[in-house]
Amino acid sequence: MSLYVVWIATYSISCFCIITFSFILTLRTARTVGAAKKRAFISQWRPVLTQCLTTYPEALPLLKRHERRLFLHLWVTFQESVTGEAHARLKRLARELDLHKIALTYTRPHRGDLALLAVTALGHLQESHAWETLAQLLSHSNRTLSLAAARALVRIDTVRGLSLVLPFLATRQDWSVLNTSLVLKEIGQSISAPLLAQQALSRSSDVAARLITLIKAIRGLSALPLVRKLIERHPNDVTIVCAALDLFSECHDPRDLPQIRHYTLHSNWIIRLHAAMALGKMGTLDDEIRLMALLSDSEWWVRYRAAESLSGLPVMTRRRLAELAEAVPDKSNADLIAHFVHHADFYHRNARCPSLA
Amino acid sequence: MIGPIVLSAFEYLFLLYVVAGNLVYLAINLVAYLALVRSRSHRSIDALPKRLSGLEPPISILAPAYNEEATIATAVRSLLQLSYTGYEVIVVNDGSSDRTLNVLIEEFELTPIPDVYHPSLPTKPIKAVYGSPRYPALRIVDKENGGKADALNAGINLSRCPLFCCVDADSILDRDGLLRIVQPFLDDPRTVACGGTIRIANGCDFRGGFVATIGLPKNWLALIQTVEYLRAFLFGRMGWSPLNAMLIISGAFGLFHRETVIQAGGYRVQTIGEDMELVVRLHRHLLSKRLPYRIAYVPDPICWTEAPENLDALRLQRIRWQRGLCESLAGNRQLLFQHHGGAVAWLAFPFMAIWEWLGPLFDFAGYTFIFICALFGFVSFHVAVAFAALGLALGVFLSVSALLLEELTFHAYPKMRHVTLQFAIAIAENFGYRQLTNWWRLVGFVQWFRGTQASWGSRARLEAWKAQ
Numbered sequence: 077m078s079l080y081v082v083w084i085a086t087y088s089i090s091c092f093c094i095i096t097f098s099f100i101l102t103l104r105t106a107r108t109v110g111a112a113k114k115r116a117f118i119s120q121w122r123p124v125l126t127q128c129l130t131t132y133p134e135a136l137p138l139l140k141r142h143e144r145r146l147f148l149h150l151w152v153t154f155q156e157s158v159t160g161e162a163h164a165r166l167k168r169l170a171r172e173l174d175l176h177k178i179a180l181t182y183t184r185p186h187r188g189d190l191a192l193l194a195v196t197a198l199g200h201l202q203e204s205h206a207w208e209t210l211a212q213l214l215s216h217s218n219r220t221l222s223l224a225a226a227r228a229l230v231r232i233d234t235v236r237g238l239s240l241v242l243p244f245l246a247t248r249q250d251w252s253v254l255n256t257s258l259v260l261k262e263i264g265q266s267i268s269a270p271l272l273a274q275q276a277l278s279r280s281s282d283v284a285a286r287l288i289t290l291i292k293a294i295r296g297l298s299a300l301p302l303v304r305k306l307i308e309r310h311p312n313d314v315t316i317v318c319a320a321l322d323l324f325s326e327c328h329d330p331r332d333l334p335q336i337r338h339y340t341l342h343s344n345w346i347i348r349l350h351a352a353m354a355l356g357k358m359g360t361l362d363d364e365i366r367l368m369a370l371l372s373d374s375e376w377w378v379r380y381r382a383a384e385s386l387s388g389l390p391v392m393t394r395r396r397l398a399e400l401a402e403a404v405p406d407k408s409n410a411d412l413i414a415h416f417v418h419h420a421d422f423y424h425r426n427a428r429c430p431s432l433a
Numbered sequence: 434m435i436g437p438i439v440l441s442a443f444e445y446l447f448l449l450y451v452v453a454g455n456l457v458y459l460a461i462n463l464v465a466y467l468a469l470v471r472s473r474s475h476r477s478i479d480a481l482p483k484r485l486s487g488l489e490p491p492i493s494i495l496a497p498a499y500n501e502e503a504t505i506a507t508a509v510r511s512l513l514q515l516s517y518t519g520y521e522v523i524v525v526n527d528g529s530s531d532r533t534l535n536v537l538i539e540e541f542e543l544t545p546i547p548d549v550y551h552p553s554l555p556t557k558p559i560k561a562v563y564g565s566p567r568y569p570a571l572r573i574v575d576k577e578n579g580g581k582a583d584a585l586n587a588g589i590n591l592s593r594c595p596l597f598c599c600v601d602a603d604s605i606l607d608r609d610g611l612l613r614i615v616q617p618f619l620d621d622p623r624t625v626a627c628g629g630t631i632r633i634a635n636g637c638d639f640r641g642g643f644v645a646t647i648g649l650p651k652n653w654l655a656l657i658q659t660v661e662y663l664r665a666f667l668f669g670r671m672g673w674s675p676l677n678a679m680l681i682i683s684g685a686f687g688l689f690h691r692e693t694v695i696q697a698g699g700y701r702v703q704t705i706g707e708d709m710e711l712v713v714r715l716h717r718h719l720l721s722k723r724l725p726y727r728i729a730y731v732p733d734p735i736c737w738t739e740a741p742e743n744l745d746a747l748r749l750q751r752i753r754w755q756r757g758l759c760e761s762l763a764g765n766r767q768l769l770f771q772h773h774g775g776a777v778a779w780l781a782f783p784f785m786a787i788w789e790w791l792g793p794l795f796d797f798a799g800y801t802f803i804f805i806c807a808l809f810g811f812v813s814f815h816v817a818v819a820f821a822a823l824g825l826a827l828g829v830f831l832s833v834s835a836l837l838l839e840e841l842t843f844h845a846y847p848k849m850r851h852v853t854l855q856f857a858i859a860i861a862e863n864f865g866y867r868q869l870t871n872w873w874r875l876v877g878f879v880q881w882f883r884g885t886q887a888s889w890g891s892r893a894r895l896e897a898w899k900a901q
Binding site: 079082083085086089090092093096097099100101103104105107108149152188189190192193196218219220221224249250252253254255257293376377380408411412414415418419 | 448470473474475476477478488489546547548549551619620621622815816819820822823825826827829830833834836837840841844849852853856
């Protein structure tokens with residue numbers, strides 16, 4: 077009996093392998109045929125879209141039903157690659173071919189890749205009829221799709237879109253800072269940064285730090301007053317203070333220098349590290365003494381970044397650095413400065429090692 | 434009376450072991466399929482033109498090198514051309530006895546530079562650090578020989594970025610490999626490590642330090658390994674990754690959060706499978722601290738590596754891998770059924786222990802038992818053939834599943850001939866090759882059990898790589 081079962085299992089699995097292989101071959105054949113069709117499509121439509129970059133084409137080829145997906149992809153690729161007036165011509169072309177209607181039929185999440193392209197296209201086309209559909213997608217579990225919907229919404233109507241998207245910026249931890257910053261850049265820092273800072277004021281420290289990081293990503297100068305207020309409220313919250321120090325160093329507002337200098341004396345070494353790095357980016361020659369003091373810090377990374385910041389101070393010369401290295405009593409700390417003296421000579425200040433982010 | 438009952442019990446036990454193992458593989462296959470489909474659901478958007486945002490975290494690429502004079506210059510030049518905003522390349526020459534260091538000095542016009550670093554991890558002494566004015570992102574560390582793990586620890590000490598990427602000095606990354614492998618770190622701040630896919634470079638054409646044309650190797654041993662690698666990565670890694678239970682990130686290409694690795698103690702010098710051991714220990718360390726974390730796998734960033742083309746090199750590699758696996762699991766056995774351990778402690782670790790760690794032993798015992806029983810007439814010849822046929826069919830099935838996953842997702846090997854050839858390989862590898870690698874795994878197991886001394890090992894490089 078058991079032998080019988082073993083043979084049946086063996087035959088079944090073997091048959092399944094053959095069926096699977098046949099399926100693989102079918103897939104490959106279909107893909108080969110599809111690739112040939114795609115080549116033909118591209119050779120017909122790429123010149124049309126390329127012409128759109130300079131002038132609007134006089135006559136358009138017929139867009140066949142089975143070519144819609146390919147066209148959507150090609151059109152979005154062009155839209156994402158160009159700037160200026162070409163955008164308007166590409167939009168006119170898409171509307172003439174009813175791409176806005178086609179894209180609307182593809183927005184259901186189960187369509188995966190196609191839904192993403194459709195949502196992106198609707199944003200570029202500023203299709204107001206898609207508003208409700210896109211707003212619903214904001215809360216979808218697929219982070220790529222929900223972010224694409226957010227981007228489309230702010231493209232269609234910046235102010236309305238921002239009011240919808242803003243609460244999600246704080247709550248959706250799965251939206252990466254990098255991709256979210258793309259949405260915020262669409263809006264512009266002058267509008268989005270103060271709103272983000274306002275949100276940060278009423279959120280937990282982790283969320284607030286994330287929002288400050290977003291402000292930094294879009295270089296949100298207009299948010300600085302609110303961030304200063306936030307740091308006053310939470311002067312010892314490591315995540316908030318570090319994020320704020322990074323933002324200050326990105327924005328280069330001299331009014332933040334006293335705060336940064338103050339944090340070089342903080343009891344937490346991570347805060348001292350960020351303060352040292354911020355001084356390196358926006359400190360003055362007056363900060364030499366503070367950075368020299370940090371060279372005696374108990375943490376190696378604070379000492380290292382202090383030495384790096386010293387070398388990066390404005391009007392800091394090789395000679396002055398060498399003098400400072402000699403003045404340092406501890407040899408290992410003198411070596412830190414010597415390292416950057418050599419580094420500056422060696423690489424002629426063309427490239428600095430990537431800093432600890 | 435008792436004899437036949439014992440025999441029958443063994444028979445069923447062996448059958449149960451084979452069937453259960455394959456059922457688990459099948460389940461992993463299914464999870465991998467779902468995860469791959471999900472990961473591919475935004476491929477069109479990923480393919481859209483992108484500008485580097487400058488928000489990508491800086492990465493230190495660590496390339497330990499031991500007697501790599503033939504390929505090191507090409508590999509480093511390729512690493513220096515990756516598409517990424519902020520990264521540095523640190524090549525650690527681990528006391529090579531050939532001209533590895535001289536080749537690097539000549540090729541990149543290196544001179545010694547004073548360098549400072551914080552020795553967070555203990556390593557063998559560093560003799561010198563070299564830099565190149567022409568390539569500011571490149572540093573070469575020359576140190577006393579201490580093994581690959583020691584070289585990587587030295588690289589970690591010298592790295593100045595929050596993430597480090599370990600690569601083998603004989604491997605070639607895809608140009609946008611770093612951009613893709615960093616994605617989980619951007620998407621989820623809990624990510625502490627991420628692995629990418631390794632594929633066989635033999636048979637591919639290289640231009641300018643990158644893969645120009647993908648092809649299958651002509652050498653039959655390397656050809657078989659292309660199917661093996663698909664199996665290992667497309668469903669081995671992809672299946673466990675959604676459960677956050679991946680126990681291996683290949684040493685040839687992995688991205689790690691530097692501070693977390695330092696807190697876990699860095700690479701363990703005493704082991705030969707330092708890559709797997711680190712990942713298993715990271716799980717154990719972070720679970721014991723009750724810290725939220727994620728160890729991810731991204732299938733698209735691809736690293737091309739040279740596969741052994743002769744039996745001797747393959748034997749050494751497989752013995753080394755098995756020993757590494759044994760050391761990794763035995764050294765972190767506390768992870769097994771760890772309280773609050775989740776899928777890694779309750780599924781992945783037991784699975785690896787039974788089917789990968791002790792697998793060669795069970796396989797050998799099972800086949801020997803059936804053979805002896807058939808020889809002495811305790812089991813009929815038909816029974817032995819039936820069991821062998823079932824094992825064969827299951828083996829082919831797993832390989833064909835991997836081919837299906839590949840076809841549904843990346844279909845990297847472009848020609849119809851490639852697909853057919855790989856299917857033929859999926860069948861042929863079960864006649865001799867798989868038994869041979871199982872035997873080497875058993876040897877690795879025995880060597881681990883006896884505590885035989887292990888080393889880096891070396892192998893002759895292919896002419897094609899030297900000629901690049």
